[in-house]
Each structure stands twice: as structure tokens, then as C-alpha cells.
Amino acid sequence: MVVPLEHVIILSGILFAIGVLGVLFRRNALVIFMSIEIMLNAVNLALVGFSRYYNSVDGQVFVFLVMTLAAAEVAVGLAIIVALFRNKQTVNVDEINLMKG
Amino acid sequence: MLLSTLFYISAIVMLASALAVVLSRNAVYSAILLVLTFFSLATMFLLLEAYFLAVLEVLVYAGAIMVLFLFVIMLLNTTREEAMPKLIQLQKAASLFLVVIFIFGILLLIVGGTTELHQAEVISTVGSARALGTALFTDYLLPFEAASLLLLVALIGTVYLAKRKI
Numbered sequence: 001m002v003v004p005l006e007h008v009i010i011l012s013g014i015l016f017a018i019g020v021l022g023v024l025f026r027r028n029a030l031v032i033f034m035s036i037e038i039m040l041n042a043v044n045l046a047l048v049g050f051s052r053y054y055n056s057v058d059g060q061v062f063v064f065l066v067m068t069l070a071a072a073e074v075a076v077g078l079a080i081i082v083a084l085f086r087n088k089q090t091v092n093v094d095e096i097n098l099m100k101g
Numbered sequence: 102m103l104l105s106t107l108f109y110i111s112a113i114v115m116l117a118s119a120l121a122v123v124l125s126r127n128a129v130y131s132a133i134l135l136v137l138t139f140f141s142l143a144t145m146f147l148l149l150e151a152y153f154l155a156v157l158e159v160l161v162y163a164g165a166i167m168v169l170f171l172f173v174i175m176l177l178n179t180t181r182e183e184a185m186p187k188l189i190q191l192q193k194a195a196s197l198f199l200v201v202i203f204i205f206g207i208l209l210l211i212v213g214g215t216t217e218l219h220q221a222e223v224i225s226t227v228g229s230a231r232a233l234g235t236a237l238f239t240d241y242l243l244p245f246e247a248a249s250l251l252l253l254v255a256l257i258g259t260v261y262l263a264k265r266k267i
Contacts (some may be wrong), residue, residue, distance in 0.1 A: 002148050004103045006210075011112050013207040015119055020203055022123035024196035030128050030174060034135050037166070038119050041142055044154075054151045057227040057236040061156055061244075064233065067161050068248040072255035074166050078173045079262035085177050 001052055008049030015042035029081050029091040033074070042068050108148045115141040132170045139163045150225040153233050 019042060022035025044063045051059030085091055118137040125131045139162040146155035226232060237245050 003108050008149070010211055011116075011205060013203075013210065014116060017200060017203040017207060018116070018119045018123055020198075021200050026123065028128060030170070030177075031123070031131055031201060034122055034131055034170065037162070038122065038138065041139070041162070043111055044158075045142060045145065048146055048149050048151045051151065051227060052225060055225060055227060057232050060151055060154055060227060060233055061152075061236050061241050064157070064237065065248055067157060068252060071161060071166060072251050074169055075156060075255050075259045076262070078169055079259045082173060082176065083262050091177060092130065 005049055005053045009046055012042045012046035012049070015039075015045065027092050027094050029093050029096075030085070030091065032080070033077055037070060037074070040066060104148055108145060111141040111144040111148075115145070128174050129171070132167060132174060135170070136163050136167050139167070150228040152228045153230040154228075 016039050019035045019037075019039030022038065023032050026032055026035065044066055047059040047063050047066075051057065051063075081091060084096060086098060090096070118134045118141065119143055122131045122134045122138060125134060143158040143163075144153045146152075148156055161214060
């Protein structure tokens with residue numbers, strides 16, 4: 001491997017933390033969505049690192065499936081955001097509080 | 102040596118651009134910086150000898166997904182949204198608490214990881230499209246078919262959501 005496995009894992013953890021930060025701090029639904037993509041990619045990085053470490057193809061198959069899932073998720077999620085915007089004229093998640101008691 | 106330097110450089114670029122995605126005021130800038138994040142991640146996949154996945158990363162993420170994102174941002178025309186609205190006090194405290202716990206966990210990993218996980222030189226045999234394809238169509242045939250079903254469901258769901266007034 002080019003670098004020790006632990007560096008890959010630490011990098012993946014930091015990237016995941018950045019994604020969590022985005023979901024927690026931002027109120028724009030689109031940016032929250034991008035942060036979710038960042039988190040998915042952090043997991044992908046860890047999987048590829050382990051796959052290289054054990055010289056096993058299993059991790060890469062998982063990454064492949066995660067990418068498929070991300071594509072499906074983005075398509076449906078963006079459709080939901082567009083539908084929300086049509087009804088509420090906003091993508092600010094704090095203003096979408098129809099189900100709040 | 103040169104390769105590991107390249108790895109660390111792309112790691113720094115990736116972290117910086119990911120942070121900029123989160124902190125940027127303009128959603129379009131966020132999207133463009135996310136493309137940069139994906140490109141540097143693809144570089145890292147290349148250096149970890151996952152060649153096929155590196156190509157997929159650029160094609161699927163930087164190509165398809167980001168075009169979708171930019172399309173929706175332009176469609177909704179919400180580019181001039183303020184970036185950091187005032188969060189509720191409790192919300193802010195809870196967010197900070199969670200993020201600090203997360204960073205703490207990572208620091209623990211850095212400090213506690215005494216065993217060097219550096220592998221002796223093993224030639225990678227799993228990065229090519231051939232190896233991945235063989236695994237997908239033999240051992241992982243059922244998940245592969247399930248993924249195709251998932252894509253079909255997503256397609257139908259998106260058309261349904263986009264078509265009528267909900």
C-alpha cells in the first residue's frame with residue numbers, strides 16, 4: 001500500500017465528521033444533501049482502504065453497491081426537494097414544519 | 102515515496118474542499134467544490150489501486166450526480182440564500198456536542214493506534230474491472246440484481262414525484 005491503513009481510516013473518519021457537521025449546521029436542504037454524499041464517500045474510502053489491505057475484492061463490491069444506492073437516493077431526494085419547493089417556496093428545513101405539533 | 106506524497110496532497114485537497122462545501126454561502130459554489138472533493142477522492146482510489154472504482158467515481162458522482170444537483174439548484178434559484186442562519190440555542194449546543202464527540206473519537210484512534218498497519222508489499226489483484234466484474238456476477242449476483250431493482254424503483258418514484266402535484 002502507498003500509505004498505512006490507519007491513515008486511510010483516519011482520513012475517512014475526518015471526512016465523515018465534516019459530513020456530519022454539514023448536516024447539523026446547515027439549514028439549506030440541498031447542502032444537507034451534499035453533506036450526506038460526503039458521508040457516503042467517506043465510507044467508500046474506508047472500504048477501498050480495507051479492500052486494498054486485505055487484497056480482497058469484497059470491499060470494492062460494497063463500494064459499487066453504495067454508488068448505486070447514492071445515485072438512486074439523489075434522484076428520489078432531489079425530486080422530493082423540488083416537490084417541497086413547489087408547495088412551500090423554500091428549501092430551508094426549519095420552515096418545513098408541517099408535522100410539528 | 103512519491104506516490105504517498107501524492108496521496109497526502111490529494112487528502113489535503115479533499116478535506117479542504119469538503120470543508121468549503123459545508124461552509125460556503127452559495128449553493129452553486131458548494132456543488133462545484135463537491136466535484137473537486139470527488140476528483141481528489143478518485144485520485145486516492147487510483148493510488149489505492151482501485152482503478153475501476155476511480156473511473157466510476159468520476160463518471161457517476163462528478164458526472165451524473167453533480168449535474169443533477171446543479172440542475173436542481175438552478176431550477177429552484179435559491180443561490181442567494183444566507184449561509185449561516187441563527188440556529189436555536191439547544192440545536193447549536195447539541196450539534197457542537199455531537200461533532201466534538203466525533204472528533205474526539207478520531208483523535209482517540211490517532212493516539213491509540215500504536216500498531217503500524219503498514220502492509221508488506223503485496224501485489225494488488227483486485228482493482229481491475231475484470232476482478233470486480235467476476236465477483237459481481239458470481240458471488241454477488243443477488244445483491245447486483247437487487248441494486249438493479251432499486252434503480253428501477255427509484256426511477257418510477259422520481260417520475261411519480263415529479264409528475265403530479267403533491
